[in-house]
Amino acid sequence: MSLLEIEKLSLTIGDTPILRDVELSVAPGEVMGLVGESGSGKSITALTVMRLLPWAARASGRVAFDGIDILAASEDQMCALRGDDIGMVFQEPMTALNPVKTIGEQVAEGIRWHTRASRADAEDRARKMLDRVGLPSAQFPLSRYPHELSGGQRQRVVIAIACALKPKLLIADEPTTALDVVLQAQILDLLRDLVAENRMGLLLISHDLAVVTEMAERITILRHGEVMEAGDTARTLSEQLHPYTRQLAQASMHVPARARTHEVGQGNPLLQVANPLLQVAKPLLQVESVTRDYPGRRKSLLKRAAPIRAVDDVSLSIDPGQSVALVGRSGCGKSTLARMVLALDGPTSGTIRFRGEVISGKSEAELKPARRDMQVVFQDPYGSFDPRQKVEKLVAEPLHVLEKKPTNAERREMVAKALHEVGLSPRDMDKYPHEFSGGQRQRLSIARAIITRPKLVVADEPVSALDVSIRAQILDLFAELNQKLGVAYLFITHDLTVARAITDQVMIMHDGKIVERGRTSAVLDHPQSEAAKALVAAVPDLHRAITRRLQEQG
Amino acid sequence: MTTYLLKRLTIALITLVLASMVVFAVLEIIPGDPARLMLGMNASADQVELLRNQMGLNAPVALRYLHWAGGLLSLDFGRSYTYSVPVIDLVRERIVVSLPLALIALALSTVIAIPVGLFSAGRHGRAGDTIAMGAAQLGVAVPNFWFALMLIYLFAVWLRLVPAGGFPGWSAGVWPALKSLVLPAIALALPQAAILARVTRSALIDVLNEDYIRTARAKGLPYRAVLWRHALRNAMIPVLTILGLQFAFLLAGTIIIENVFYLPGLGRLVFQAITQRDLIVVESVVMLLVAAVIAVNLLVDLSYAVVDPRLRSRQ
Numbered sequence: 001m002s003l004l005e006i007e008k009l010s011l012t013i014g015d016t017p018i019l020r021d022v023e024l025s026v027a028p029g030e031v032m033g034l035v036g037e038s039g040s041g042k043s044i045t046a047l048t049v050m051r052l053l054p055w056a057a058r059a060s061g062r063v064a065f066d067g068i069d070i071l072a073a074s075e076d077q078m079c080a081l082r083g084d085d086i087g088m089v090f091q092e093p094m095t096a097l098n099p100v101k102t103i104g105e106q107v108a109e110g111i112r113w114h115t116r117a118s119r120a121d122a123e124d125r126a127r128k129m130l131d132r133v134g135l136p137s138a139q140f141p142l143s144r145y146p147h148e149l150s151g152g153q154r155q156r157v158v159i160a161i162a163c164a165l166k167p168k169l170l171i172a173d174e175p176t177t178a179l180d181v182v183l184q185a186q187i188l189d190l191l192r193d194l195v196a197e198n199r200m201g202l203l204l205i206s207h208d209l210a211v212v213t214e215m216a217e218r219i220t221i222l223r224h225g226e227v228m229e230a231g232d233t234a235r236t237l238s239e240q241l242h243p244y245t246r247q248l249a250q251a252s253m254h255v256p257a258r259a260r261t262h263e264v265g266q267g268n269p270l271l272q273v274a275n276p277l278l279q280v281a282k283p284l285l286q287v288e289s290v291t292r293d294y295p296g297r298r299k300s301l302l303k304r305a306a307p308i309r310a311v312d313d314v315s316l317s318i319d320p321g322q323s324v325a326l327v328g329r330s331g332c333g334k335s336t337l338a339r340m341v342l343a344l345d346g347p348t349s350g351t352i353r354f355r356g357e358v359i360s361g362k363s364e365a366e367l368k369p370a371r372r373d374m375q376v377v378f379q380d381p382y383g384s385f386d387p388r389q390k391v392e393k394l395v396a397e398p399l400h401v402l403e404k405k406p407t408n409a410e411r412r413e414m415v416a417k418a419l420h421e422v423g424l425s426p427r428d429m430d431k432y433p434h435e436f437s438g439g440q441r442q443r444l445s446i447a448r449a450i451i452t453r454p455k456l457v458v459a460d461e462p463v464s465a466l467d468v469s470i471r472a473q474i475l476d477l478f479a480e481l482n483q484k485l486g487v488a489y490l491f492i493t494h495d496l497t498v499a500r501a502i503t504d505q506v507m508i509m510h511d512g513k514i515v516e517r518g519r520t521s522a523v524l525d526h527p528q529s530e531a532a533k534a535l536v537a538a539v540p541d542l543h544r545a546i547t548r549r550l551q552e553q554g
Numbered sequence: 555m556t557t558y559l560l561k562r563l564t565i566a567l568i569t570l571v572l573a574s575m576v577v578f579a580v581l582e583i584i585p586g587d588p589a590r591l592m593l594g595m596n597a598s599a600d601q602v603e604l605l606r607n608q609m610g611l612n613a614p615v616a617l618r619y620l621h622w623a624g625g626l627l628s629l630d631f632g633r634s635y636t637y638s639v640p641v642i643d644l645v646r647e648r649i650v651v652s653l654p655l656a657l658i659a660l661a662l663s664t665v666i667a668i669p670v671g672l673f674s675a676g677r678h679g680r681a682g683d684t685i686a687m688g689a690a691q692l693g694v695a696v697p698n699f700w701f702a703l704m705l706i707y708l709f710a711v712w713l714r715l716v717p718a719g720g721f722p723g724w725s726a727g728v729w730p731a732l733k734s735l736v737l738p739a740i741a742l743a744l745p746q747a748a749i750l751a752r753v754t755r756s757a758l759i760d761v762l763n764e765d766y767i768r769t770a771r772a773k774g775l776p777y778r779a780v781l782w783r784h785a786l787r788n789a790m791i792p793v794l795t796i797l798g799l800q801f802a803f804l805l806a807g808t809i810i811i812e813n814v815f816y817l818p819g820l821g822r823l824v825f826q827a828i829t830q831r832d833l834i835v836v837e838s839v840v841m842l843l844v845a846a847v848i849a850v851n852l853l854v855d856l857s858y859a860v861v862d863p864r865l866r867s868r869q
Contacts, residue, residue, distance in 0.1 A: 052771055075776070083774030090772075095765040100787050100862055109783075110773035145863040161773060 002064075003028045003169055003201040004049065009061035011044060011225075013054060018044050019225040021061070026169060029199040031192075033216030033233060035209060035248070037467035038438065041225040042205045046171045049203070050088055051078045066168060083110040087162030091174035093155035097146035103130070103157045104142025111164050129160045133190060151330065152183035156190070163194055169201045170194070176211065180329045180494040185538035188215060207467055209252045210540035213237060213549065221245055234549035237542070247469065252542055254472035255501045256479035282356055283317040284455055284488050285341065290314050290350035290360075292336055310336040311347070312512035320455060323482055323489040325499035325520060327535065328509035334492050337509070338458050341490065342376055343367050355455065371401045375449035379461035381441035385433040392429040395419065395448045402452065418447040421484075422477060439470030443477065450481060460492045475501050496539045500524055508532040558859055558866065566852045573844045574626070578619050581833050591831045592635050622837070631838035636830045641838045644823060651721055652820040655735050655742070656804035662743035663750055663800065668786075668793070670747070671754025676781055678759055687755065693748025702741035702814045709737060719816035738815045742808060746800050753796045757789035764788070790861045798854035802847040806839075 004026040011019040019041045026032045036042045047053050049063060051070060063070040066085065068077070082088075090096045097106060107126035111117055117125070123142060130140060133156040146154055155175065162170055172191060176184035192215065195202050206212050212219055213233055220230040221244065229242040240246040291313055296305030310333045318324050328334045339345040340352060343359050352360045354370050362370075375398060378384045385394055395415045399406060406414060416426035422443040433441060442462065449457050459478070463471040479502050481487060491503055499506050499520055506523045508516040510531035516523060527533045589605040590597070606612050610621065625632060631641035670686055677683040710718035716733050724731050761767065762785055770784045771777070809821035820839060827835035859865045 050772060052768060079774045079776050081774070082772055088772040090765060090769065092765055096769045098766040098770065098784050098788065099864060101784075106769075109770075109775070113774055113779075145867075147864045148867070158769065161769065 002026065003030075003066060004203065005062070005064040006045070006049070007062040007064075009045070009048065009059065009063060011041075011048060011053075011057055011059045013057045017225065018057070019048075019059075022222070022225070022227055023230070024203075024220050024227070026201040026203050028168065028201050029195065030218065031195060031202045031204055031216040033212030033219040034203060034205045034222060035207065035212050035219060036222035037207055037248075037469065039224075040222045042222050043173055044225075045222070046088065046173050046203065046205055049169075049171060050082055050086060051075075052082075080114070083162075083167075084114040084165045085168050087165075087167035087170045089155070089158050089162050089170065089172040089175045092178050093151050093158055094178070096158050097154055099146055101145075102142060103135075103140070103144050103146065103149070106146075107157065107160050107164055108142075110161060114165055126160070126164065129164045130157070133157075133160045133163075134186075135160070152179055152186065155179065155183075155187055159187070159190065159194075163198075163200075166198050167200060169203065171203045171205070173205045174207070175204075177206070177208070181496070181538040181540075182329055182534050184211070184540075191215070208540065209237065209248060209468070210542040210545055213542055213545035214540050221248065234546055234553060237546050238550060249542065251469040251472040254468075254475065256472075256476045258479050258483065258502070284320045284322075284355060285316075285318040285490075286353040287314060287316045287337075287341065288351050288353070290337070290340060290347040290352060292333075292340060292345070293348045309512050311340070313350070314509075314512070314514050315350075316507060316514065316517070318456065318488050318490060321482070321486040321488050322505065323491070323503045325491045325493060325503035325506040326509060327493055327496060327499050327506055328531070329494060329535070332509045333512040334509050335460060338376075338460055338490065338492050342374060342458055343370065368401050369403075371398075372452050373455040375452065375454040375457050377442075377445050377449050377457060377459040377462045380465055381438050381445060382465075384445055385441065387433055389432075390429070391415075391419075391431050391433070391444060394433065395429070395444060395451060397448060398452045414451055415447075418451040419444075421450065421481065422447040423473075437470075439466055439473060442466060442470075442474050446474075446477060446481070450485065450487065453485065454487060456488045456490065458490045458492070461494070462491070463498055464493070464495060478502055494535075496524055496535060508535065559856065562852055562855045566848050570845060570848050573848070574623055574841060575619070577837055577840050577844065578622060581837055582615065584833075626838075626841060632834045634827075634832055634835050636827075636832045636835075641835050644835060645820070645839060645842060648818060648820045648823045650724060651735075651817055652805060652808070654732075655739055655808065655817070655819065656801060658735060658739040659742035659746065659804050660797070660801055662739055663746040664797065666743065666747040667750035667754055670751040671758060671793075672781055672786065674751070674755040675758035675762060675785070676777065678762070683755075687752065690748040690751045693744050694752070696745070698741050698745050699810050699814050701744050702738065702811055705737045705741055706814075719814070721817050734815075734817075738808075738811050738817060741814075742804055742811055746804070750793065750796055750800065754789065754793050757792045758785050761785045761788045787861060791858055794854050794857050794861070798850050801850050802843070805846055806843045 002025040004024070006022055006024040009019055009022040010017070022041070022045060024032065024034065024045070034042050034045065044053070044057075048059055049065065049070060051073070053059070059071055061071070065081065068081070070078075073081075097103070104123055104126055107129055108119070108122040111122040111125050112119065115122070127137060127142060130142070131137065135153060135156050140149075140153070146157070149157065159175075170191070175191065176187050179187060188211065191202060191204070194200060204212060204215050216233050218231060219233040219236055221228045221236075221242070223244055228244045229236055236245060237249055240249055290311060291309065292311040293307040293309050296307050312333070314337060316324075326334050326337065336345065340347050340360070343352075343362070347360050350360070351358050355373060357370065359367060359370050392412065392415050395418055396411050399411060399414065412429065415429050419426050419428055424440065424443055424447065428436075433444070436444065462478070463474050466474060475498065478489065482489060482502070489503070491499065493499055503520050506517065506520040507514045508523065508527075508529060508531055510529070516527065516529040516532045523532060524536060527536045587602070589602045589609060589611060593601055593605060610618060613621075622632070629642055631645070633639065634641050634644060637644065670690070674683040674686045706718045709715050716736055721734050722730050758781070767780060767784060770780045775783070806820060806824070808819060809825050811817075812819040812821045820843075824836060824839050826832075827839070
């Protein structure tokens with residue numbers, strides 16, 4: 001007998017169809033994985049079960065939870081179900097908690113509401129639940145506010161809220177997407193334990209096939225609001241009978257074809273002897289024992305806490321055309337380092353040389369020539385464009401660093417060329433950003449980055465906000481531009497698969513220091529430092545997960 | 555928290571000193587000689603000069619500023635040129651009307667605006683919201699003296715519940731005094747409430763789109779409980795800002811309503827003093843209002859910290 005049974009669920013918002021004949025079921029104690037790319041309707045499916053849809057949404061079909069017809073239930077009935085029998089965990093832990101209420105209040109609130117328990121009793125239960133999710137009372141008293149916690153800790157609070165009353169069904173909508181891999185592994189472990197403890201059903205929604213394969217016995221693959229394929233996880237993904245399943249699986253294991261890699265000066269004497277030109281090539285970027293301190297929090301009017309060292313005595317160098325990954329967990333200092341490389345922030349001590357010239361501590365005017373040769377691609381393709389400007393203007397933005405201001409015709413020609421290079425049409429130049437999809441927008445930001453023909457592009461998590469198939473295309477584009485334009489990359493990421501796909505060298509950063517560096521494949525296959533081992537071990541791997549599942553099933 | 559408090563307090567004090575300099579300087583450069591005004595057009599130049607010396611108007615500017623500012627600190631505002639009584643007496647007489655009036659109006663405006671804002675935000679885009687916001691639009695657009703006239707017509711002339719104007723003084727008893735403040739307070743409060751309701755609504759609508767509202771709904775709280783318990787407090791910051799500004803306006807910007815209801819308030823005092831070039835009264839009242847506004851802003855800043863724990867821990 002299924003706990004949750006969805007039959008022929010169709011849903012429209014206004015006149016737009018969102019879901020068509022969706023079928024899905026979750027049994028008690030079972031983990032069901034719901035996979036799909038953005039816009040496939042997986043979140044809407046979850047919200048339908050909770051009946052937290054936008055009010056313009058119209059649903060038809062049957063959704064039964066524990067014998068209750070969800071679509072026909074009254075709002076009072078739904079309030080009684082939500083938080084008590086059905087819990088939900090959301091994607092973005094940084095915004096999922098009310099900033100003005102303590103974590104104790106927020107966990108206890110649902111308990112008090114549903115059980116009519118006294119404040120003291122409810123807080124007692126909240127305390128136990130927080131202990132259970134790994135937030136012990138010594139460091140995390142009930143009186144803590146969300147802003148005093150990190151993203152991973154906040155997600156634990158959200159899980160505590162959802163599981164406080166031991167729900168029969170937990171819906172987790174991309175619960176680990178915003179977290180780094182080590183935190184992701186911890187949160188997934190926690191969810192797995194909670195499922196086992198209470199025979200809770202778990203509907204796990206994710207765009208990450210590897211995560212779902214590790215967690216779920218059965219899988220449902222959704223595309224454009226329709227179920228493409230559903231069934232046993234291991235069999236579905238190993239047989240890959242449905243073309244879309246195959247496409248998804250291949251995209252998530254995609255490695256761009258790279259004709260040549262740069263191994264200059266990295267212990268390949270043959271190459272150096274054979275090519276005297278490369279031998280004399282100077283490093284493009286040299287970071288020499290750079291440290292960055294941030295002032296500590298003010299304790300009183302006159303006293304401050306000791307400064308926080310975000311980057312601690314880091315040295316590195318990047319050769320022209322080389323592709324380097326800087327990998328580390330969130331908060332390890334990698335973005336601070338990237339800001340200093342881009343001369344957006346100055347180091348407390350140490351020097352940064354770009355093309356042989358010192359760029360740290362220079363004025364904006366002096367930096368102009370250097371800026372021409374370095375550009376940046378950000379993580380969020382939605383937030384990094386002014387929505388009221390046309391593509392032509394957005395992509396042409398870096399041109400103001402050129403020595404000679406291009407004429408209008410020249411400018412349009414340069415923008416057209418850059419758009420062509422990233423696989424967009426020059427006609428797109430007169431459109432606005434909202435007319436593009438997430439992947440196309442990331443192409444726009446790459447076009448913006450290469451328009452000045454830079455020698456170095458710093459990319460801060462450039463594909464982590466993208467769907468797997470789009471991610472594969474963007475990685476290909478990065479690889480292609482590296483070959484064609486000889487541009488060097490500094491990839492900042494916590495995702496080792498990205499690092500493995502397109503970089504020659506990798507540096508592992510931990511607590512502001514670079515703790516390990518070397519050839520990407522060597523470091524990732526045989527990590528030496530604790531930090532690198534932890535990162536490698538935490539990465540969900542689709543191959544490994546499928547193999548393990550098949551072995552378990554015999 | 556103490557750091558936040560000290561910082562705000564310092565800023566408030568600096569603002570106060572700067573404001574006093576500006577008030578003093580502005581009145582210095584305004585044409586018109588108070589001594590000449592007091593003595594009338596027939597006085598001789600010598601007489602005027604004598605009076606100017608007596609009043610200290612010939613001393614260096616810096617000295618006069620320090621003298622004046624020092625007086626303010628000890629609540630010695632000097633003597634009015636026209637009434638020849640200490641300014642503090644004039645102010646005291648008026649503030650017992652203006653302050654209660656402002657407070658009643660502010661309370662009324664809050665009590666009307668917050669529920670209307672909640673109602674509208676909860677029905678965002680639907681008929682109830684449209685009607686409430688239409689009414690609010692009307693409240694903003696219609697001048698308050700027109701409201702005042704309508705109120706007088708309805709409650710004083712027709713129903714004869716309250717007096718149409720005038721102020722009997724607190725010595726006549728609390729109830730009669732309050733009764734004469736009710737209509738002006740309503741007339742003042744309605745347009746303010748309309749503005750405040752709109753601000754409350756839009757702040758709430760922003761907050762209702764936040765993820766934590768969904769989290770609260772997923773706990774099983776009904777929509778109404780989510781609105782009161784989670785949304786309202788997060789929407790308070792813009793509401794408090796507007797409330798602070800409104801209080802300042804209600805304290806001093808009520809001249810029209812004071813005239814309609816024939817109330818002896820601060821607004822009329824300043825107005826009369828300006829027409830009579832009674833600079834010392836103008837200066838004093840303006841400084842008093844500046845101090846009140848700064849104090850209210852300080853209070854608003856501190857209430858931000860009460861509402862939002864993030865401000866408490868930030869430096």
